[in-house]
Amino acid sequence: MRTLNLKNIRFIPVAAIPWIIWSIAGLYYFFEIIIRTLPSTMSSSLMHIFQINATSLSVLTSFFYYIAYTVMQIPAGLLVDRYSVKRVLFIACLSCVFGFMIFYSTRNYHLAEFGRLVVGLGSAFAYVSALKVASVWLSRRHFGFATTIMDSLGMLGAMFADDILARINIDDGIQSSINILIVIGLFIAFLIIFVLKDTPESQIKNKNQTRLSTNDKTNIFKKLCLIGKNPQIWLVGIVGCLFYLPSAVIGDLFGIPFLKTVYHLSRESAPLCMSVFFAGWIICGPLFGAYSDKVGKRCKPLVITMLIEAILFSILLYTPLITGHKVPEYLLYILFFFMGVAMGTHPLVFAIAKENYSNKIAGTVVAFTNTLIMLSGLLITPLVGYLLDYSHHSLDKIGVPHYTMANYTFALTLIPIALIICVIIMAFIKETGGLKEETEQKYDQALEMLNRM
Template sequence: MKNRKFFKWSIWLLAALFYFYEFILRVSPSVMVNELMQSFNITASGVGVLAAFYLYSYAPMQLPVGVLMDHFGIKKVLSWASIICGCGAIIFAFSNQYSYAAIGRFLIGVGSSFAFIAIVYVSTNWFSEKKSGFLIGIANSLAMFGAFAGTGPLSNLVQTFGYKKVIAFFGFVGLIIGFLVFFIFKLDTKEEKKDVSHHREKLLKNIILVGSNKYIWINGIVALLLYVTTTAFGGLWGQSFIEKAYNVSKDVSGYAVSMIFFGWLFGGPIVGFLSDMINDRKKTIRVAFVLTILFLVPVIYFPHFHIYIVYFLLFLVGFFSSAELLCFSVAIKLANNNAKATAAAFTNFLISCGDALVQPLVGFLLDLNWKGTLLDGIRNYSVLDYQKAITVLPAALILGFILIFFLKENNSLNKN
């Protein structure tokens, strides 16, 4: 009994650690934009595409990960996911060619795609129902700490040791997590593998069912339009913009964008609680769009604030952007009883697809507005260049606010 309890908590801790770890790798390109341009002799468009290679694998993997988890079991899936993630980071770190670095980011996305499902799987299958929700929430908070660590603190490490050494170190961390899972976690072989044929048939049927529901599409697009500010600004372009616009160091700008993820950490539970209080998901999401725009626009177009004011504004951007999580509740309510999990996975798939498009789009717009100046051999983008390119983010928020009005009116959306 004691051994089982030890292994149960050990695997949860390792799954939570992997979730924390993959978020560091997910947002890491944001603190090394100039270094990547210099290392691979690429433009902002190239950096955007390179960062998005993570999403090119992560997005499509959202649909089959549950089936793979059921078939192979948590031990094999989590250990191999960690090892694949670590190998991808090592390939990225030691790459001297753009194509190899892209392969590395692609592999990181493959491994990372299992992180959230792994923590849900362990929390719900190995712990009581009373504990599972709390444990998933704690793990999500750790993931946000990972995003926080992958911006400000990681920027310090990159400035001190260089991005190659830092990412290589995290690559070996991934290998260690994978081997720890493999050797520590012991399951009965009967639990380890299941018949997957009926899961595969059910998955295809549910995908068709969910994909034919236009309101699930609208809800998913609303979610991605609210979330892209977090990934495109907080996860890639925000640091270099703030460094240029506010004339601060990379470390300071890194900590500024990390406030977005800090805002998510607090906003997730508080916004969810407020939504329950007013008993209206749509109204909460609508207000969140308005407030996110209200606090993001001054940071982008009026770069004259003290940096601590910027910290506070970006914290509020993250806080209210966390209302994106409510879209998963809406998706589940819109789906049929036998396709609720698929609806949530499909929503996450749409969000990831949106991220994969918007991150390189901002880079493309930067290159489109570039005036031809160079600094240390790489393209030097002005504050105005950044402002024009990042305009896509407020535009996305406005579009999302409008789309909310086309979402199906349903009293069930206002209940948990």
């Protein structure tokens, strides 16, 4: 299928083409995050529709999504490293739309689980593909900035779900949001198949060759062994997993019900507060990425912001219980904004991971790292749901559990503990921001040696 040649469009500068190509992959990530986050705006409705508790809700919306997402991360990385990113991403986008339609069109709990599983399968390719495209189309010195822009796009998607779609749900009903998202998903699929290109023309050695010149043909098992034998990748993945908890637990599912229960925010104000959290991430994430690229430091910004996040989240969580007074609503918005700011360094963990290896296996490295990170949603979000159910002792009129301030404080204490563990582990992670091209050459040589074996 013919792809639109952006060079033939006069008003598009040649220097902007790599960023436009990369932004199409980023747009799919934006869409995927909307689909991932949307259940948080209707958690109470889902609990009443399916007559389930917090554990079952987190299993439905998080476990089935993240089990597919996590299991497919490494296969996704291998596929985008070996085959056409365009075709892989097009199929993934259609799968995501299909699963989304199943999830919101059924009242059968098990069919909804299947729909969420399909959404997870399609979503697994979003972040990996976008960073693979970035590694091919953008220069090495822009990679840290690109990863933070990617996360900002994701947070913009979450903000879109928590604010705009939440308001549409209130005013016009859930079906209006569903129809809007189906149209957006199909439009992105159109852009992927007709505009996205696998590689710049300057990198194509043979015009009849359809695969990326940067693709790696190393045996899959050998490639994973090369990645897995480096202890740094495991430490980076664990840190990324634990540091992502505020987003996975609060942003994806329990943030809005927490604010409604503990701080008595209205159903309009609670989503707005979560949107402010994502806004802080959106605004400051790229600034952290640009700063990190400029000074050649990844670890120091991460450690500082992890400590800030732990302090701010502890203020949010423990102030009502310890003092008996709630944080005023206007201060809540400020608190959530700076919590989002602190989360803006999270994508630097991908930069650290990628800079330990060659661009030829960038997709697999990102996928390997993301597999570890997504354990936050796969295991810890359901654990928070279980802790809520373990500590609650009351039901509402139709038998759905009613959770109190003490229940949420008990369950969400996992987050500040995880952030402190992150800071400790960071002491064992080596700085990569100042590494030069010799690192890539080193791993290119390692790949060649593996191919000869």
